[in-house]
Amino acid sequence: MESNTFEVTDLKQWVYCPRVVYYRYCLPDVRPVTVLMEAGIAGHRDEGAREERRSLRPYGLTEGERAFDLALRSERLGLRGRLDLAVAVPGRTTPGAEAVVVEYKDSERAAGAHFKLQMAAYALLLEEAWGLPVRRGFFYAIPTRQVEPVTITAALRRKVAQTVSDLRAAVVGERLPEAPESRRPCVSCEFRRFCNDVV
Numbered sequence: 001m002e003s004n005t006f007e008v009t010d011l012k013q014w015v016y017c018p019r020v021v022y023y024r025y026c027l028p029d030v031r032p033v034t035v036l037m038e039a040g041i042a043g044h045r046d047e048g049a050r051e052e053r054r055s056l057r058p059y060g061l062t063e064g065e066r067a068f069d070l071a072l073r074s075e076r077l078g079l080r081g082r083l084d085l086a087v088a089v090p091g092r093t094t095p096g097a098e099a100v101v102v103e104y105k106d107s108e109r110a111a112g113a114h115f116k117l118q119m120a121a122y123a124l125l126l127e128e129a130w131g132l133p134v135r136r137g138f139f140y141a142i143p144t145r146q147v148e149p150v151t152i153t154a155a156l157r158r159k160v161a162q163t164v165s166d167l168r169a170a171v172v173g174e175r176l177p178e179a180p181e182s183r184r185p186c187v188s189c190e191f192r193r194f195c196n197d198v199v
């Protein structure tokens with residue numbers, strides 16, 4: 001585990017199946033980077049380049065100071081990650097300014113709880129890094145170019161802290177978490193061979 005921090009994407013994965021995150025940290029040599037993962041990373045990069053030419057109008061903003069592919073890290077929150085796009089509205093040094101987070105996703109489906117948790121984690125990181133309040137974020141669906149707003153609620157903020165705490169307890173204590181109730185994620189999981197108790 002790098003330093004004392006987890007990747008923001010770990011939170012999303014934890015909601016999907018906590019064991020995947022556990023295996024990733026406790027068996028770090030067994031996970032291959034799949035072709036799909038590489039394609040996803042490349043897709044995000046391309047979208048970042050396109051976004052630089054796009055206006056802020058899809059997010060309901062008329063002006064803002066943008067930062068793309070922003071590296072964020074907080075020992076206090078126990079998190080690190082790269083945010084696709086941060087916007088200070090109207091600018092980082094303007095009195096009364098706020099910031100918003102934007103995440104690209106390759107799916108056209110509405111963002112589930114795991115995506116919203118990830119967005120809230122980026123919001124907390126950005127608040128600390130820029131010293132501005134982050135009350136909202138947006139998902140930008142690459143296939144449909146649709147924008148989905150998300151409110152960064154107090155409940156989401158608490159859930160980020162709780163998930164980091166649960167994650168740390170599992171990884172540091174090397175305690176295999178419970179499998180998710182649904183076995184659907186198991187069908188194409190690269191860790192199937194380690195989950196003989198459920199698949």
Ligand code: SF4
Binds near residue numbers: 186189191195
């Ligand atoms: S096989 Fe199923 S329970 Fe095991 S890590 Fe994969 S998704 Fe999780």
